[in-house]
Amino acid sequence: MSLEQVIKQIKPLDQKIIEATQAHLDSLTKPQGSLGMLEDIGKQVAAIYGSVKPPLTKKKVVIMAGDHGVAAEGVSAYPPEVTPQMVLNYMNGGAGINVMANHAGASLICVDVGVAVDLPDLPNLIRKKIAYGTKNMTQGPAMTREEAEKALLIGVETVEQLSKEGITLLAPGDMGIANTTSSAAIIAALGNVPVEQVVGRGTGINDERYKRKIEAVRKALAVNKPDSNDSLDVLAKVGGLEIAGMAGLMIGAAVYGMPVVIDGFNATAAALIAGTLAPLSRAYMIGSHLSAEPGHKFMLEYLGIKPMLTMNLRLGEATGAVLVMSMVDCAIKILREMATFEDAGVSVALT
Numbered sequence: 001m002s003l004e005q006v007i008k009q010i011k012p013l014d015q016k017i018i019e020a021t022q023a024h025l026d027s028l029t030k031p032q033g034s035l036g037m038l039e040d041i042g043k044q045v046a047a048i049y050g051s052v053k054p055p056l057t058k059k060k061v062v063i064m065a066g067d068h069g070v071a072a073e074g075v076s077a078y079p080p081e082v083t084p085q086m087v088l089n090y091m092n093g094g095a096g097i098n099v100m101a102n103h104a105g106a107s108l109i110c111v112d113v114g115v116a117v118d119l120p121d122l123p124n125l126i127r128k129k130i131a132y133g134t135k136n137m138t139q140g141p142a143m144t145r146e147e148a149e150k151a152l153l154i155g156v157e158t159v160e161q162l163s164k165e166g167i168t169l170l171a172p173g174d175m176g177i178a179n180t181t182s183s184a185a186i187i188a189a190l191g192n193v194p195v196e197q198v199v200g201r202g203t204g205i206n207d208e209r210y211k212r213k214i215e216a217v218r219k220a221l222a223v224n225k226p227d228s229n230d231s232l233d234v235l236a237k238v239g240g241l242e243i244a245g246m247a248g249l250m251i252g253a254a255v256y257g258m259p260v261v262i263d264g265f266n267a268t269a270a271a272l273i274a275g276t277l278a279p280l281s282r283a284y285m286i287g288s289h290l291s292a293e294p295g296h297k298f299m300l301e302y303l304g305i306k307p308m309l310t311m312n313l314r315l316g317e318a319t320g321a322v323l324v325m326s327m328v329d330c331a332i333k334i335l336r337e338m339a340t341f342e343d344a345g346v347s348v349a350l351t
């Protein structure tokens with residue numbers, strides 16, 4: 001199926017269920033609206049699952065991994081070998097996301113969509129490499145349009161498989177040295193935001209590398225002239241294979257009817273692509289945190305997503321998203337378990 005055909009399958013949320021969930025929330029023993037954003041999540045997930053009292057979620061973290069040619073410009077504090085090394089770390093259970101996913105009750109898989117070296121056959125590693133990393137975007141397009149579309153479709157297919165396995169809540173994460181350079185270029189291009197406002201320190205670069213990073217983004221935009229009205233063009237020219245894969249996961253979540261929690265700077269760059277290619281997919285996205293990367297707030301504003309946490313996280317890997325996965329279950333438990341004014345014999349509001 002083509003990407004266009006996939007996107008056509010996305011259904012808008014059922015307004016009747018949103019209204020019924022609002023009425024149910026207002027019947028529960030609390031001042032109306034007092035559970036704030038937990039109530040918003042409750043209404044959103046009830047509409048996605050098609051039930052005012054949905055079951056608790058079955059959670060999956062999917063790390064998309066891919067390398068970036070622009071790493072050659074000296075824009076990261078770490079060498080590109082870290083990308084495959086971290087993939088093996090995920091497989092061994094030792095990364096930050098392994099610990100945090102376990103804490104949240106989520107299982108994890110990693111998809112190699114573009115790591116620059118071959119990886120071994122391992123149970124939770126899905127090998128779908130499209131290229132050995134992207135090309136250096138300061139010299140020409142990072143990918144072809146076909147490669148970008150292929151990576152997006154791998155994300156969609158991954159969700160199709162997970163949906164068959166009974167997964168109902170998704171957290172896309174990223175691993176790819178130098179990807180904050182791509183993500184900065186994406187928001188600069190799509191949101192028309194000045195480059196110096198969206199380039200941050202990523203893995204913790206020094207002043208010299210920071211200057212090179214700003215220069216790299218400027219050059220990538222000047223050389224490629226991505227069309228801000230064509231997000232597939234932006235993705236192909238200045239994006240990354242793992243960013244495309246994450247965007248595919250987000251579109252897939254909407255197609256297969258599951259909420260998707262949006263992590264930090266790189267995952268939100270993917271959400272910009274998904275949300276512009278498939279506007280209806282935005283209704284399936286749940287914001288998580290505000291990254292320490294300065295460009296993140298511009299992305300969230302563009303998408304109209306409200307972050308729930310401000311914790312100075314700047315790791316990626318879906319680490320902020322898994323924290324919010326627990327809140328999704330909490331919102332569901334409120335819908336399922338709280339007593340109503342009538343059941344508990346509590347007096348309702350004065351008029």
Ligand SMILES: Cc1cc2ncn([C@H]3O[C@H](COP(=O)(O)O)[C@@H](O)[C@H]3O)c2cc1C
Nearest residue numbers: 076078174175176177178179180202203316
């Ligand atoms: C050990 C390690 C683990 C990571 N996990 C995620 N990232 C994050 O940092 C990288 C982006 O930052 P930059 O653009 O500065 O390279 C990506 O790999 C991202 O996933 C990591 C980075 C490192 C070094």
Ligand SMILES: O=C(O)c1cccnc1
Nearest residue numbers: 264265266291314315316
């Ligand atoms: O916010 C993020 O996702 C992030 C920030 C810096 C480096 N890697 C990821």
